[in-house]
Structure formats: C-alpha cells, structure tokens
Amino acid sequence: MGIDKDLISRQQARDLAKKASAAQKIWAQASQEEVDRVVEAAVKAGADAAQKLAEMAVEETCMGTVQDKVVKNLLATKILGDYIRDMRTVGVVNEDQEKKIVEIAEPVGTIAGITPTTNPTSTVLYKAIIALKSRNAIVFSPHPRAVRCSCEAARTVYEAAVKAGAPEGIIGCMDTPTMEGTRELMTYPDVSFILATGGTSLVHAAYSSGKPAIGVGPGNVPVYIERTADVEKAVRYIILSKTFDNGTVCASEQHVVTERVIEDVVVEALKENGAYFLDSSEKKKVEEVVVRNGGVNPKVVGQAATKIAEMAGIKVPVGTKVLIANLSQVGPHEPLSGEKLCPVLGFYTVDNWVEACELCISLLQYMGIGHTLAIHSQNEAVVMEFALKKPISRIVWNSPSTHGAVGLTTGLAPALTLSCGAMGGSSTADNVTPYHLLNIKRLCAGIKDPEELNFGSATGTLQRQDLEAIVREVLRRSPDKCLQEVESIVWETWKRLQESSVK
Missing domain, CATH: 3.40.605.10 (Aldehyde Dehydrogenase; Chain A, domain 1)
Structure with a gap:
C-alpha cells in the first residue's frame, strides 16, 4: 500500500x-x-x-x-x-x-x-x-x-x-x-x-x-534580559511571544538568559505572568515528554503548557502559560537546551553581558545557527556588541521575538520564510519577499572610455601619464629655474613615480 x-x-x-x-x-x-x-x-x-x-x-x-x-x-x-x-x-x-x-x-x-x-x-x-x-x-x-x-x-x-x-x-x-x-x-x-x-x-x-x-x-532563539532592561515589559513580551500559537513559530524564544543582579526580579516577573518553574524531578519528567530520539516529540508541538504538564504527569497551577526549566549546560546532555516548538523555556543565569554573549553563541551553535536572537536592554553599546558578534540573521531588540522576526512589530518584511544566511546553510539572510x-x-551602458583608464605602471616602466605628471610638477615648482635645476627636479620626480608604480 x-x-x-x-x-x-x-x-x-x-x-x-x-x-x-x-x-x-x-x-x-x-x-x-x-x-x-x-x-x-x-x-x-x-x-x-x-x-x-x-x-x-x-x-x-x-x-x-x-x-x-x-x-x-x-x-x-x-x-x-x-x-x-x-x-x-x-x-x-x-x-x-x-x-x-x-x-x-x-x-x-x-x-x-x-x-x-x-x-x-x-x-x-x-x-x-x-x-x-x-x-x-x-x-x-x-x-x-x-x-x-x-x-x-x-x-x-x-x-x-x-x-x-x-x-x-x-x-x-x-x-x-x-x-x-x-x-x-x-x-x-x-x-x-x-x-x-x-x-x-x-x-x-x-x-x-x-x-x-x-x-x-531550526531556530533555537535565546532571549537575553540585560541588567538595564525594563524587566516587566521584557517578561510580558517574552510570555506573549512564547505562547503565540503555542510556540509553533520557529522565531519564538527558547531560552531566557539573564544576569544574577536582576535574577530575582526576572523570576518574580515570570511567575506573575504565568510561568511555572520546574523542580529537578519535574524537569526530568518534562524532558522525557518533550524530547524524543534527540528531537522534539511531535505530540507536544503546539500544545498548551498545561497539557504538556499533564502529559508529563505533573501538576501546575490553573492558568499556567509557560513551563520553565533551570539549565546549566548546552548540548545533548541537557535535553531542553535545544529548540522546543511548545511553551517550554530554558532558563540560564550569568554574571555579566560578556558571559551572556558567549552562552547565546553556544545555544545558537548547538541548534539555531543563523536564525534569530532577542535582546531586552537600554544599553545600546551592549546591544551593538551582540549584533556584531552573534551568528544570526535577526536581532530582535525590545520586542517579542516571534512578532518582531516575522515583521509584525518591527520594520522587517512580513514573512513566514525566515532564512538563516550562509552561516545557517542558506543563500540569503533575509525575510523572503x-x-x-x-x-x-x-x-549597463559605458560611462568612461577605455583610453581614460589609468592603472599606473605595473612593470615599473613610465607611461605617458607619468611623463605628463613630471612636466606638471616642474611647471608648478620651477617656472623660472635654469635647465640644470629643471633636470634635477625631473629626475627626482621620475624616481618617485617609478618607486610608487613598483609598489
């Protein structure tokens, strides 16, 4: 059949x-x-x-x-x-x-x-x-x-x-x-x-x-909440983005990365906005449900957080929007450090933006190279460092990653094909239009005659243009010099032009 x-x-x-x-x-x-x-x-x-x-x-x-x-x-x-x-x-x-x-x-x-x-x-x-x-x-x-x-x-x-x-x-x-x-x-x-x-x-x-x-x-999108960020707004945007269509957009956030100095504030804001932090035993149960054979279990893709919790056999409060697991490593030994097309987030804490920068690169290199990164910060210098150094095609700044990447809340082209550039194996890094x-x-019409082209003297032999330059130099510097003095100037100019053409 x-x-x-x-x-x-x-x-x-x-x-x-x-x-x-x-x-x-x-x-x-x-x-x-x-x-x-x-x-x-x-x-x-x-x-x-x-x-x-x-x-x-x-x-x-x-x-x-x-x-x-x-x-x-x-x-x-x-x-x-x-x-x-x-x-x-x-x-x-x-x-x-x-x-x-x-x-x-x-x-x-x-x-x-x-x-x-x-x-x-x-x-x-x-x-x-x-x-x-x-x-x-x-x-x-x-x-x-x-x-x-x-x-x-x-x-x-x-x-x-x-x-x-x-x-x-x-x-x-x-x-x-x-x-x-x-x-x-x-x-x-x-x-x-x-x-x-x-x-x-x-x-x-x-x-x-x-x-x-x-x-x-794949888009293993890290979102970095930097110490100068409007935390309440950043968290609200992250929850909105991650729960949009239950996380099925590849540009949705996959990991929250924040700094220790604001960790308590971020955690509290996440909880207030419907996030549930898993303990170690709950994390293990969620891992077993979300990740199968090294990839995302199709049965959890696009499902609500409460349904995923039910599938994992854990109880969460009514109204839970996102499940969050504390993570310390990146790679296959940390199953939830990859892309998860559902309302499940990884959570990492670092000391400063430099560590955050390196961690985000590791997450992208593991799964999501070339796709998208989100950052919430009022420090433009840090934002630019991330933009310059990250192997991604989109840096969504102070906006929900899902909505920003597809062009709903940013000036990017509205698109549902978000290409990943050469770093991600694609021929373009654009939103496809x-x-x-x-x-x-x-x-293309000619805009100059070939006779006008002057490439200097590649062989070290002076051309007509060089001789004309010598004459112009003599006239400029020595309009009233005697013949011997003119010859000396010509000789010096000739040597200088020949040395320049050889270089």
Whole structure:
C-alpha cells in the first residue's frame, strides 16, 4: 500500500509541475497591472478565509490556537499585501541614471513549495502570494498531517487568482504527499526553484536536489534580559511571544538568559505572568515528554503548557502559560537546551553581558545557527556588541521575538520564510519577499572610455601619464629655474613615480 501511495504521489508531482510550468510561461508575459490585480484578488480571498482556514488547521493538526493562526493568516495576506503593493516586479524595476544601469526583473520559473504542519495555511498563503507577485508558478507539497487545510488554502488563492486573470494551473497542491513524491517534485525538470519550510532532513534534501533553494532551519532563539532592561515589559513580551500559537513559530524564544543582579526580579516577573518553574524531578519528567530520539516529540508541538504538564504527569497551577526549566549546560546532555516548538523555556543565569554573549553563541551553535536572537536592554553599546558578534540573521531588540522576526512589530518584511544566511546553510539572510524569487538582469551602458583608464605602471616602466605628471610638477615648482635645476627636479620626480608604480 505504501508503494502504491508513493507512485501516486510521484505521478501527481509530475502532473502538477507540468501544468504549472505551462501556466508560468503565460504568466511570465503579464504586465505589472495584471500582476497587481491578480495579487490583490488572492490577498483578499486569503484574508477573507483567515478564520475558516485557522479553524481547519487547528482541527486537522491539533496544534496551536485558532486566534493566533488567524493572525498568521492575516500576516500572510493583508499585511504582506500592503507591504508588496507598490513593489515593481515586471520589466524595469530600478534605474540608476548616474551609473547608467537599468535593472530588469525576470521570474525564476516554477517553484516547489514545501510547507510545515506548524504553520500550514499561513505558509501556503504567503508563498502563493509572493510567487504570483514575482510571476512564478508554485506547486505545494504540504505536510502529510496538514493536507486538507493546506490544499484548501492553496485552492482559495488559486481560484481567486484565476478569476482575476491568472492562467489555470499557476498554483497546485499535492493531496497525496509522501517523501518520495516531495523528492520527485523538487528534482523534476520543470521545477526551477525550491522554497522549503520544514524539518532539518527535508531542508537538507531541498539543498541537495540540484536546484536553487531557500530553506529554513531550526531556530533555537535565546532571549537575553540585560541588567538595564525594563524587566516587566521584557517578561510580558517574552510570555506573549512564547505562547503565540503555542510556540509553533520557529522565531519564538527558547531560552531566557539573564544576569544574577536582576535574577530575582526576572523570576518574580515570570511567575506573575504565568510561568511555572520546574523542580529537578519535574524537569526530568518534562524532558522525557518533550524530547524524543534527540528531537522534539511531535505530540507536544503546539500544545498548551498545561497539557504538556499533564502529559508529563505533573501538576501546575490553573492558568499556567509557560513551563520553565533551570539549565546549566548546552548540548545533548541537557535535553531542553535545544529548540522546543511548545511553551517550554530554558532558563540560564550569568554574571555579566560578556558571559551572556558567549552562552547565546553556544545555544545558537548547538541548534539555531543563523536564525534569530532577542535582546531586552537600554544599553545600546551592549546591544551593538551582540549584533556584531552573534551568528544570526535577526536581532530582535525590545520586542517579542516571534512578532518582531516575522515583521509584525518591527520594520522587517512580513514573512513566514525566515532564512538563516550562509552561516545557517542558506543563500540569503533575509525575510523572503517576491524579490528573492526574481532574476535581476542589468543593462549597463559605458560611462568612461577605455583610453581614460589609468592603472599606473605595473612593470615599473613610465607611461605617458607619468611623463605628463613630471612636466606638471616642474611647471608648478620651477617656472623660472635654469635647465640644470629643471633636470634635477625631473629626475627626482621620475624616481618617485617609478618607486610608487613598483609598489
């Protein structure tokens, strides 16, 4: 039966990719006005369906909360639509009159869109809209545990796009996804580019497909509360961020790092905001539930703190929002020091910002390199030290990490693909936008004649320009000197220029 399903999945991937490729060739000829009209229709349809899709996602995946998934769906439609509305993606998109360079946008082609179970509908909406805006086609391979809601999200924007003038087949979604089918989609000749959001092995498969790809790895986000921080505000933001959709966003905080001089204040503020600190025996029980086989147990992903406590067999107060474990090390011997896509936080205490800096680097290097770090501080010098030294693509300052990283509370581009840069194995460190799905051609006119170029004398032999320089020097310094004196000046100048050219 498994083999039959793989065969069906592979054939579906080929069929959808062929249809999308044919549609993309038509869509590539669309004008900016046509593109904008289609995108507006897709944005509106997705936003109108935000509530329905959120409910479907929670029902099918049993992860997260409806109200927060609505926000993510609106981020992927209305907020994204506002951000890209005036973005030019057709023909000439930029012109530099001084340098005489004209930039011309070309779509990359047909995209394989790999989407996760944690953000199933919002990721589909977002990737479909940025693909349409950049005149690309896209075929989705959704997570097997989120097929129904993912396909419905794809159908919603697809039907609106076609009704507004996009060609049929421009968006496709596999309803029988398997790993074999996903590999077939990623490697199929008609697919030009891959946008992969999912587990580490899947992202690695995307990068190994032989196609250009942008992927998103794990985000083991440390949040540092520095001694000058507004502690009450910082803690409130951290709890808000960590509980958003029950921690399913990869940019959510995973560890609180703070200093001993404010530790008591931070701990008290966390407790007042719904955090429950585990004792040593409770910590062990939570470890066994949250971490399985070196990774996060899928059964805890996107679950409420109270449910995780119940699964671990411990009692916590009613209204508990986050479980916190005191940690002292980083690595596999400290199971909760990795990424946890649920409302569970690690807690570390250090003496000063220098120790905090090193600890945060260790956490990122263990799991989360290149992704995101959050910091709460009023000391701009310390913040800049963190920004300069951390191996991450986003430093969220005095804002909830989840909301800040995806562009809800910061000026970053609204996005649900938060790439991790070369340090994280990706080709970009940006929040992905339609521009990342374009090839930019450059028409460049000459702005100087080759005869005007002067590279000096690489061989030590004086050129005409050198002799002219000598004459100018003589005229400047010795307009009334005798011949012998002029010859002396020329000789000195010649030696100086020759020594300079040799260097």
